Amino acid sequence: MTRLFGTDGVRGVANGLLTADLALRLSQAAAVVLGHRRSAEGKRPVAVLARDPRLSGEFLSAAVEAGLASSGVDVYDAGVLPTPAAAFLVADFEADFGVMISASHNPAADNGIKFLGAGGHKLNDAVEDEILAQMGQAPLLPTGADVGRVRRFSDAEDRYVVHLLQSLGGVSLEGLKIVLDCAHGAASGCSPEVFAAAGAQVVVIGADPDGLNINEGYGSTHVEKLQDAVVAEGADLGIAHDGDADRCLAVDHTGAVIDGDQIMGVLALALKEAGSLRDDTLVVTVMSNLGLKLGMAAAGIQLVETAVGDRYVLEAMRAGSYSLGGEHSGHLIFADYATTGDGVLTGLQLAARVAATGRSLHVLAQEAMTRLPQVLINVKGVDRAKVKTHQAVQEAVAAAELRLGEDGRVLLRPSGTEPVVRVMVEAATADLAQTESEALAEIVKAELAL
Numbered sequence: 001m002t003r004l005f006g007t008d009g010v011r012g013v014a015n016g017l018l019t020a021d022l023a024l025r026l027s028q029a030a031a032v033v034l035g036h037r038r039s040a041e042g043k044r045p046v047a048v049l050a051r052d053p054r055l056s057g058e059f060l061s062a063a064v065e066a067g068l069a070s071s072g073v074d075v076y077d078a079g080v081l082p083t084p085a086a087a088f089l090v091a092d093f094e095a096d097f098g099v100m101i102s103a104s105h106n107p108a109a110d111n112g113i114k115f116l117g118a119g120g121h122k123l124n125d126a127v128e129d130e131i132l133a134q135m136g137q138a139p140l141l142p143t144g145a146d147v148g149r150v151r152r153f154s155d156a157e158d159r160y161v162v163h164l165l166q167s168l169g170g171v172s173l174e175g176l177k178i179v180l181d182c183a184h185g186a187a188s189g190c191s192p193e194v195f196a197a198a199g200a201q202v203v204v205i206g207a208d209p210d211g212l213n214i215n216e217g218y219g220s221t222h223v224e225k226l227q228d229a230v231v232a233e234g235a236d237l238g239i240a241h242d243g244d245a246d247r248c249l250a251v252d253h254t255g256a257v258i259d260g261d262q263i264m265g266v267l268a269l270a271l272k273e274a275g276s277l278r279d280d281t282l283v284v285t286v287m288s289n290l291g292l293k294l295g296m297a298a299a300g301i302q303l304v305e306t307a308v309g310d311r312y313v314l315e316a317m318r319a320g321s322y323s324l325g326g327e328h329s330g331h332l333i334f335a336d337y338a339t340t341g342d343g344v345l346t347g348l349q350l351a352a353r354v355a356a357t358g359r360s361l362h363v364l365a366q367e368a369m370t371r372l373p374q375v376l377i378n379v380k381g382v383d384r385a386k387v388k389t390h391q392a393v394q395e396a397v398a399a400a401e402l403r404l405g406e407d408g409r410v411l412l413r414p415s416g417t418e419p420v421v422r423v424m425v426e427a428a429t430a431d432l433a434q435t436e437s438e439a440l441a442e443i444v445k446a447e448l449a450l
Contacts, residue, residue: 005128007309009114011103014056018111020063027067027099029134030115033127034097035073037118044148048093050078050086050156051101052186052244055211056111060101064113068099069148071140078156080209082186082245084342085160087120091339092159102186102244105221108212120339122311157190164194164345167337171352174199178351179238179251181226182207183219187245191344195239200351203233215242220249220330220343227255237354237361239347246310247330248343250350252362260330261292263350265368266361267332268301268324270353276323276336277301283316283325285309290409290426295369308413310341372407373430375437377423382448384414387421396443400425400436408432410440419450 004010010026012018035045047068051057061077068075073096078089083100090098098116106112115131117123123131178200182188188207196202205225206218218225220240230238230251238251250258258266264282271277282296283304293303304320306312310331317325317335326332331341338345354361387393393412400410408427415422423441427433 003129003132005125005132007311008104009100009112011106011110011112013109014054014060014111018060018113020059023060023063023113024067025135025139026113026131027064028071028139029131030097030099031068031071031073032134032140033130034115034117035071038096039072044146045073045096046076046093047073048076048078048086048089048095048098048153049101050081050083050089050098052214053080053184053188053209053211054103054108054111054214057101060111060113064099064101065150069150071148072142072146073148075148075150076153076156077150078153080186081156081160081190082342082344083114084246084338084340084345085156085190087116087340088160088163088338089153089156090116090118090120092163100244104244104246105215105219105242108214108216122314122340161190161194161197163337164348165197167334167345168198168348168352171356172199173351173355176237176351176355177201177203177233177235179203179205179226179229179233179235180207180347181205181218181223181229181238181240182245183215183241183243184209184213185215185219185241185243185245187241187344191239191241191245191347194344194348195351198348198351203229203235205229219243220247223249223251223257227251227257231255237351239350241343241347242330245343246341247332248347249330250347250361252365253360254362256362258361258365259371260326260328260332261289261371262365262368263330263346264288264324264326264332265292265295266353266364267346267349268296269299269368270349271324272299272301278321278323281320281322283313283320283322285313285327286411286413287424288328289369289371289374291369291372314340372426372428373433374424374426375433377437377441379421379423379441379444381419381450382421382444383450384419384421384448386448387412387414387444390447392447393444396440400440404432404436408436410436412440412444421448
């Protein structure tokens with residue numbers, strides 16, 4: 001069958017691609033593949049289920065519960081919680097696997113199903129393929145006492161909140177005024193609770209989910225309201241989550257956006273200072289700004305680069321036993337505390353750095369890196385498969401890199417699904433970045449046109 005899994009689970013329009021029937025069948029298949037170990041021991045597998053507040057999450061979670069329980073899996077329903085909370089709970093509860101129903105930063109009409117393996121880790125492609133193959137087989141249909149039970153996970157949020165507070169290591173946020181933008185999403189309850197419990201004075205926006213307003217005008221994809229609120233409130237900083245709170249962006253006291261690269265830089269320096277940045281290494285994707293690499297090099301921190309996607313960051317972190325990695329979009333992974341990106345944890349650690357140093361986020365970000373001007377042009381209608389091998393294109397890239405020198409770089413990325421090549425140029429000045437990117441885009445268009 002056609003591969004349903006994308007880079008972050010199965011995602012699509014609810015009742016379009018993602019129907020209750022599909023959710024049920026996926027869950028029945030996952031019960032076999034992910035519950036195999038405990039089933040082999042003659043015990044019922046255990047799964048943790050959570051969702052964001054989209055309306056469609058209600059019927060999809062019911063379908064997932066039906067699929068799992070009818071396959072002999074005991075389900076602990078944690079209700080509305082962030083994706084990283086679900087991952088934490090799988091590990092903390094020693095469940096066999098977890099299911100998160102969310103479409104992250106997508107509009108309310110979309111939804112998704114993400115499976116988490118034992119320990120709260122994302123599944124690799126091979127395991128996802130096993131689930132797809134199992135969908136073509138007959139489901140498990142136990143009877144009587146062998147069917148699964150569905151229970152409310154009554155202390156799920158409390159466990160997660162305690163875990164987050166413990167990550168502070170005793171640092172108090174007392175004296176800080178923080179604006180939180182929860183994107184009308186999964187963090188609307190727990191994020192304000194955590195920051196207030198840590199001692200901060202909290203102002204909350206975008207925390208009134210009605211099932212339809214998730215990510216609508218609020219959150220990490222729409223930071224304008226947060227910028228205005230931070231300035232109007234005279235706050236020290238602001239934190240913006242996305243719909244499932246697996247990432248965050250920040251705003252300093254001037255209203256300036258602090259992106260994922262800057263956040264990584266600030267926190268990498270903090271970990272290095274504490275002796276907790278293993279091998280003095282930060283894991284990033286190829287899309288991180290060159291300014292981060294230069295800033296980290298000056299501080300004695302090396303970068304490991306991966307393909308775009310937090311799953312690739314996590315793979316590199318696990319392979320090298322590194323402690324911190326992330327993306328410029330705000331997905332940060334703290335290996336000591338989490339198995340996936342956690343926007344609440346990231347915001348908490350960032351605020352703690354401000355509190356511990358007594359320096360503003362504005363100053364800390366400047367100390368970490370100087371962001372180089374970046375221009376990105378999507379060139380459409382081209383043969384993306386040839387971008388890495390076409391002689392004229394590669395000669396043009398080499399010439400541009402020579403002109404840019406050490407203070408610039410070129411990245412040509414083929415789209416994974418469309419006839420598009422993304423031309424990205426960073427340079428010492430915005431004008432130079434614009435000039436070089438436009439010139440390269442014209443060459444790509446002329447040489448690779450379909």
